Amino acid sequence: DIxxxxxxxxxxxxxxxxxxxxxxxxxxxxxxxxxxxxSWFQQRPGQSPRRLIYKVSNRDSGVPDRFSGSGSGTxxxxxxxxVEAEDVAVYYCMQGADWPSWTFGQGTKVEIK
Amino acid sequence: EVQLVESGGGxxxxxxSLRLSCAASGFTFTDxxxxxxxxxxxxxxxxxxAIDPDGGNTYYANFVKDRFTISRDNSKNTLYLxxxxxxxxxxxxxxxxxxxxWGSYDSWGQGILxxxxx
Numbered sequence: 001d002i003x004x005x006x007x008x009x010x011x012x013x014x015x016x017x018x019x020x021x022x023x024x025x026x027x028x029x030x031x032x033x034x035x036x037x038x039s040w041f042q043q044r045p046g047q048s049p050r051r052l053i054y055k056v057s058n059r060d061s062g063v064p065d066r067f068s069g070s071g072s073g074t075x076x077x078x079x080x081x082x083v084e085a086e087d088v089a090v091y092y093c094m095q096g097a098d099w100p101s102w103t104f105g106q107g108t109k110v111e112i113k
Numbered sequence: 114e115v116q117l118v119e120s121g122g123g124x125x126x127x128x129x130s131l132r133l134s135c136a137a138s139g140f141t142f143t144d145x146x147x148x149x150x151x152x153x154x155x156x157x158x159x160x161x162x163a164i165d166p167d168g169g170n171t172y173y174a175n176f177v178k179d180r181f182t183i184s185r186d187n188s189k190n191t192l193y194l195x196x197x198x199x200x201x202x203x204x205x206x207x208x209x210x211x212x213x214x215w216g217s218y219d220s221w222g223q224g225i226l227x228x229x230x231x
Contacts, residue, residue, distance in 0.1 A: 037216025041158075048208060048221040049158065055215060092158055096216025100172035104158040 002027050002098045006091075006105035012113045019080040021108045023093035028073050030097070037096035040069055040078045043107075044089045052091075053078065080110075088112060115139040117209045117222035124228045129199050135192040135209030135222055142190040143167070146212040149183065149194050151205040152224070159205075162194065163212065177203075196227070204229045 003026040013019045029036050040053040051060050053069035056076060066081040080087055093105040121133040133149070149161040162183040163172040171183050182195040192209055206224040213219035 031216065035216065039217040041218075048224055049218075050221070051217065051219055054213070054217045054219070060219070094158070094217070099216075100160070100163045101174070102160045102216075104160075107157045 001101045002029070002095050002103050004093055004095055004103050004105040006093060006108050008108060009106060010109045010111070012111050013080075013083045014113045015085065016082050019083050019087075019110060021078045021091055021093075021110075023071075023076045023078070023105050025074045025076075025095055027098075029076075029095050030073065036072065038069075038071065038076050039094045039096065040067075041092045041094060041104075042087075042089045043092065044086075049092065083110070083112070085112060115211065115220040117211065117220060119207065119209050119222045119225035122207065122225035122227045124230060125199055126231050127200060127229055129229075130195070130197045131199065131227060133194040133196065133207055133209075133225060133227070135194075137190045137192065137209075137211075140211075142185075143187050145214070147185065147192045148210045148212055148218065149192075150208045150210050150218070150221075151203075152208070153202070153205040156205075161207070164192070199227075199229045201229050203227065 005024045007022045036056050038056050041049040043049040052063050057069045068079050090107045090109050092107050096102050116138045118136045125131050148163045164183045168185050180198045184193045208224045209222040210218045211220040
């Protein structure tokens with residue numbers, strides 16, 4: 001299975017400041033069709049996960065534009081340009097390149113300083 | 114609006130069985146591969162099983178092979194997970210999840226808790 005490694009595992013950010021989460025995969029996530037299947041999910045306390053980003057950098061409908069995804073191959077990043085109180089959550093990256101054994105990172109907990 | 118509503122969770126003894134259901138609405142169920150993903154208390158997310166739109170192909174994580182069976186009834190827009198030989202490490206919230214067809218999950222249910230304890 002592809003191993004997904006996130007860092008840091010915990011992040012304390014001042015309101016209005018940026019935040020960045022790294023995700024590395026043990027193998028390239030470039031599919032044979034040329035797409036790169038890396039997604040980001042947000043899980044607020046007590047809620048189900050919600051997808052923010054798919055195929056590295058595509059934001060889902062309704063996701064604020066302060067969230068952005070980037071990267072290629074095996075290295076990916078989720079950035080929050082200005083953290084708001086509602087962004088307190090655990091963030092997971094996930095690879096969908098290795099069907100059907102999709103795997104998630106360990107999660108990064110974002111809290112307000 | 115896409116809705117995925119799980120049911121059937123609860124307390125079961127080690128070695129016991131349980132069947133989870135997921136009622137889908139708001140989309141054409143037969144167009145989508147469906148998955149189960151679980152989350153142990155305080156832990157991360159873990160793929161469990163998947164099933165093709167017509168139910169013809171099923172897939173399992175190694176840790177549930179030969180113990181769990183995924184199925185679907187397209188006439189009822191319902192996904193199932195039959196769980197057997199349950200162990201303490203199967204205790205988790207189980208989510209019904211829609212595969213978007215592009216290597217990702219675009220919709221999640223609210224989750225259902227399975228507790229394995231004597």
